[in-house]
Amino acid sequence: MRRLRGPLLARVLLSAFAGIVEVAASLGFVWASKNVIDAATGGVAGAFRPAVILFVGLAFIRTLFRILIPYWQGFILVLTQNQMRRDTFSHVMRSVWTGRERFHSGDTINRLEQDISVISDFLCICLPDLFVTGVQLVAAAWFLLSLAPARVAWTLILIMPLAVAGSLAFFRKTRRLTGQIRALDSSIQGHMQENLQHRVLILTLQGAGKVLRRLGLLQDELKGKTVSRLNYSAFSRSFMNLGFICGYSLAFLWGASGIKDGTVTYGVMVAFLQLVSQVQRPVADIARNVPAFIRALSSEERLMELGELSLEDEGEDIVLSGAPGIRLENLSFSYPDQGRDVISGLDFDFKPGTMTVVMGPTGVGKSTLIRLILALLRPSSGSVRLYSSVSGDVPAGVRTRCNFLYVPQGNSLMSGTIRENLLLANPDAGEEELHKALHMAAADFVEELPGGLDSSCSEVGSGLSEGQAQRIAIARALLRPGGVIILDEATSALDEKTESEVLSRIAGEYLPGKTIICVTHRAAALSYADAVLRLD
Numbered sequence: 001m002r003r004l005r006g007p008l009l010a011r012v013l014l015s016a017f018a019g020i021v022e023v024a025a026s027l028g029f030v031w032a033s034k035n036v037i038d039a040a041t042g043g044v045a046g047a048f049r050p051a052v053i054l055f056v057g058l059a060f061i062r063t064l065f066r067i068l069i070p071y072w073q074g075f076i077l078v079l080t081q082n083q084m085r086r087d088t089f090s091h092v093m094r095s096v097w098t099g100r101e102r103f104h105s106g107d108t109i110n111r112l113e114q115d116i117s118v119i120s121d122f123l124c125i126c127l128p129d130l131f132v133t134g135v136q137l138v139a140a141a142w143f144l145l146s147l148a149p150a151r152v153a154w155t156l157i158l159i160m161p162l163a164v165a166g167s168l169a170f171f172r173k174t175r176r177l178t179g180q181i182r183a184l185d186s187s188i189q190g191h192m193q194e195n196l197q198h199r200v201l202i203l204t205l206q207g208a209g210k211v212l213r214r215l216g217l218l219q220d221e222l223k224g225k226t227v228s229r230l231n232y233s234a235f236s237r238s239f240m241n242l243g244f245i246c247g248y249s250l251a252f253l254w255g256a257s258g259i260k261d262g263t264v265t266y267g268v269m270v271a272f273l274q275l276v277s278q279v280q281r282p283v284a285d286i287a288r289n290v291p292a293f294i295r296a297l298s299s300e301e302r303l304m305e306l307g308e309l310s311l312e313d314e315g316e317d318i319v320l321s322g323a324p325g326i327r328l329e330n331l332s333f334s335y336p337d338q339g340r341d342v343i344s345g346l347d348f349d350f351k352p353g354t355m356t357v358v359m360g361p362t363g364v365g366k367s368t369l370i371r372l373i374l375a376l377l378r379p380s381s382g383s384v385r386l387y388s389s390v391s392g393d394v395p396a397g398v399r400t401r402c403n404f405l406y407v408p409q410g411n412s413l414m415s416g417t418i419r420e421n422l423l424l425a426n427p428d429a430g431e432e433e434l435h436k437a438l439h440m441a442a443a444d445f446v447e448e449l450p451g452g453l454d455s456s457c458s459e460v461g462s463g464l465s466e467g468q469a470q471r472i473a474i475a476r477a478l479l480r481p482g483g484v485i486i487l488d489e490a491t492s493a494l495d496e497k498t499e500s501e502v503l504s505r506i507a508g509e510y511l512p513g514k515t516i517i518c519v520t521h522r523a524a525a526l527s528y529a530d531a532v533l534r535l536d
Contacts, residue, residue, distance in 0.1 A: 008083075011076040012128050018072065019132030022065035027139055029058040037266050077124040084116045088306055095309035097376050099335055099368075102309070106190025111306055114185060115299035122296035126289045133289075174291065177229040179298040184222040191215055233291065317402040320391040323483045323515045324403055325352040326373055331382035333365070333372060341380065342368045348533055352388065353512030355528055358519045360535035366519045367409065369535070370488050373517070374401060388483075405480040405514075407490035411469045418446055418472060419453040426479040433479060440509055441474035442502045466493035474502065485510060487518045491525075499524050 032055040039047040089112060103111075195202055195211045202208055259266065331346040342365040350356050358366050371377045372384055375396045384396040386403065394400060413421050422434055429437075434453060438446050445468065449455040457463050457472075464472070470493045477485070485506065491499040499522070507528040510516060518525045526532065 008076075008080055008123065011079070012123065015069065015073055015076065015124070015128040016131045018065060018069050019128055020135050022062060022069060023132060023136040023139060025058050025062040025065060026136075029055070029062055032058050033270055037270050041266050073125050073128070077120055080120040080124050081116055084120060085112055088112060088116065088303060091311065092306055092309065094311050094314070096312055099371065099377055100337060103306070104186075104190040104194075106193040107186040108306065109193070110186040110189045111299075111302050115182070115302050118292075118295045118299040119303065122292050126292045126296075130289055174229060174232050175294045175297065177225055177232070178291075178294050179301070181222065181225050181229065182295075182298050182302060184218060184225065188215065188218050188222065191218060312398045315399050318394055318397075318399045320386055320388040320394070320400075320403050320483060322388055322390060323353040323513055324386045324388045324391070325515060326350040326396075326484065326517075327385045327387060329383050329385070331372065331384060332380045333368060333377060334380050343372070343535075345382070350515055350517055351531070352515055354530035355507060355511055355516040355518065355525075356531045356533055357525045357529040358517060358533045358535065359521070362521075364535040366535055367488060370406075370486055370517070370519060372396070373486070374404060374406065386484075403482045403484050405477045405482050405485045407470075407474050407477045407487050409489045409492070411466060412473050413457050413464070413469050415458055417451070417454045417456055418449075421457070421472060422453070422476050422479060425476045426481070429479050434475075437475040437478045438472075440478055440502075440505050441471045442498055442505065443468070443471035443475050446472070467495070467498065470494060471498075471502065474506075478506075483514050485514050485516045487516070487520075489519055489521070491520065491522070496524060503528055 032051060035051040036048070036055050039051045092108060092112075191211075191214060202211055327350075328346050328348045331343055332341050333343045334341045346369075358369065360366055368377065372379055373396060375384075375398055385393055386396055386400055387393040414424065419434070422437065423429060426433070435447075438444060446453060446455070457469070470490060474487070474490055487506075491502055494502065503518075503525055506516065511528075518529070
């Protein structure tokens with residue numbers, strides 16, 4: 001796999017080397033057990049004690065490595081999973097936002113958790129085991145040939161690969177089913193996650209029954225696909241187990257016949273039966289790892305889809321001094337799945353140090369306009385440019401986002417404490433800055449909470465009212481450096497008095513030092529506005 005490089009490759013090779021040492025000790029143990037039995041039954045003077053010492057020493061080495069290898073594999077497994085999750089999550093977080101996300105969030109989480117677990121398990125455990133298994137198979141087969149007649153040994157060696165080959169006849173079908181099962185896993189996780197997030201809505205609409213029926217249909221489909229894969233796996237195991245039974249029976253009967261005829265010693269018989277097991281076990285391991293390989297392939301394909309997401313342009317932030325202006329020139333935008341422009345040929349100048357209110361009915365593109373200014377979306381035509389008398393004129397892009405203090409629509413708080421939410425905007429903010437931001441947002445109520453700034457808020461601000469959550473979100477934005485404040489329906493959940501208080505404090509503190517853009521349906525902001533942009 002393409003992921004097997006650098007430190008991970010070194011760790012996997014070390015794991016494989018330890019496995020080879022364990023195989024050598026195991027085969028040495030077989031040889032030592034033969035010598036112990038032969039020394040005991042043959043009565044060779046002075047041979048028994050050295051044979052026992054060697055037997056015990058090899059048993060200790062084999063046991064030690066059987067303890068160390070799983071420990072090491074577990075250690076490198078967690079390192080690999082952490083690295084893969086961090087890298088993939090970073091890629092998704094830095095990918096271009098199109099306004100129409102390609103993957104459901106539940107599906108993305110499923111890939112980050114389940115698919116990465118499958119791939120890392122294969123790389124850190126299955127892959128070195130497969131290499132060691134191959135070495136063990138060759139070494140055990142060579143040892144077997146040295147003890148038994150060629151026709152018996154070759155018959156034993158060839159029976160088991162033929163059995164495995166029969167078991168692999170369903171490889172393509174199993175791989176297809178595995179891909180379908182992984183997709184259904186993602187759908188189920190996405191369904192549960194989305195409905196848990198909107199549980200209050202579901203309860204008020206009395207839609208729990210419908211949600212559960214949909215879950216039942218998905219689970220029934222998953223069960224059907226899983227049963228089909230289990231059936232194919234059962235057929236595969238039947239071929240393999242039949243070959244193993246035949247091989248072991250042949251070895252046992254050959255040994256028993258040899259002891260009866262006096263051509264085989266008890267030590268050879270013991271060693272031979274152990275070697276048959278040492279040939280069968282790697283073959284079984286190979287067969288068992290084939291489904292793991294199939295799952296890893298399917299999971300790798302799913303992760304590659306995340307890796308194909310386009311990344312935003314990166315570079316050093318472009319900081320404009322003072323209160324930058326924003327100029328829209330012939331700006332147009334349409335979403336990929338819509339035939340009409342949401343915004344068409346718009347010209348406007350948000351002048352430095354002023355407050356502009358953006359108004360208009362629902363669906364005319366107010367939030368889309370904000371996303372274009374923030375460079376979350378790219379114009380279909382025209383341009384968005386930031387300008388300053390000191391810093392000059394630059395096109396809006398990822399590198400200009402540092403100039404914005406942004407409050408999005410709705411409840412945008414994260415789970416954690418109020419302090420953690422505020423520090424997300426400015427990790428270096430001190431106590432005085434935090435309290436000032438809360439006051440500017442009319443969020444002084446935080447001081448009266450039992451935990452103050454360290455009071456907990458659940459996912460999406462659960463435990464706080466919508467108005468309280470909005471005011472904390474405003475305070476969070478005000479902690480950001482930058483010369484442009486964007487309020488996107490940021491006071492929609494506030495009563496008139498509180499809304500007026502928030503707008504008055506922000507306008508009084510930040511004008512004309514910052515440029516303010518206020519998107520709203522309500523008239524309260526108009527009394528503070530220097531200009532109004534009406535979209536229709």
